[in-house]
Amino acid sequence: GAGVSQSPSNKVTEKGKDVELRCDPISGHTALYWYRQSLGQGLEFLIYFQGNSAPDKSGLPSDRFSAERTGGSVSTLTIQRTQQEDSAVYLCASSPSPTGRNGYTFGSGTRLTVV
């Protein structure tokens, strides 16, 4: 597609439920990144994919968080047993290659609210 597409745009879930967030990167972009942005905060790195593998998952906050990427394209971020502190905007970005010198193209994010 023309840009990075994320769905859903908004998600309200009850504490303890699992959620899946989807990212559809720009076609042909091999690198895909997930970031988290809490209210009024900067961008917190979660995980990076090159193709289908994840060389850097150092930012995942706990083992409740996991992500996968299939076919070198769509990625899913899964949060199990959601907690209120998981409430944030989850941003996905892609780039043609790692250390792409033009940086990343971001999606509009998924706003997750855990009640």
Next chain:
Amino acid sequence: GQQLNQSPQSMFIQEGEDVSMNCTSSSIFNTWLWYKQEPGEGPVLLIALYKAGELTSNGRLTAQFGITRKDSFLNISASIPSDVGIYFCAGYTQGGSEKLVFGKGTKLTVNP
């Protein structure tokens, strides 16, 4: 992890004023990027800088890659209401990993 110190955290200015914000790091960067994020959207790239000393403009925006390679600034001239948003600096460290490091952002409010 790698930290970028971005300042100021927020700015409240009158329409027509000039704005300046900057980022510093203890590490050498080989690329500096400036992004703008508007409410409900993801960050959008404004300017990319690749060489120490480089000065690049994009309309009313001007950014520079510091000579020491440890800092960068962004200036906005003659601000207008649509400049409102959060501005982030970001960069790749020399010899660093394959992910961008981001500053915490400068929230800009422009009063008409």
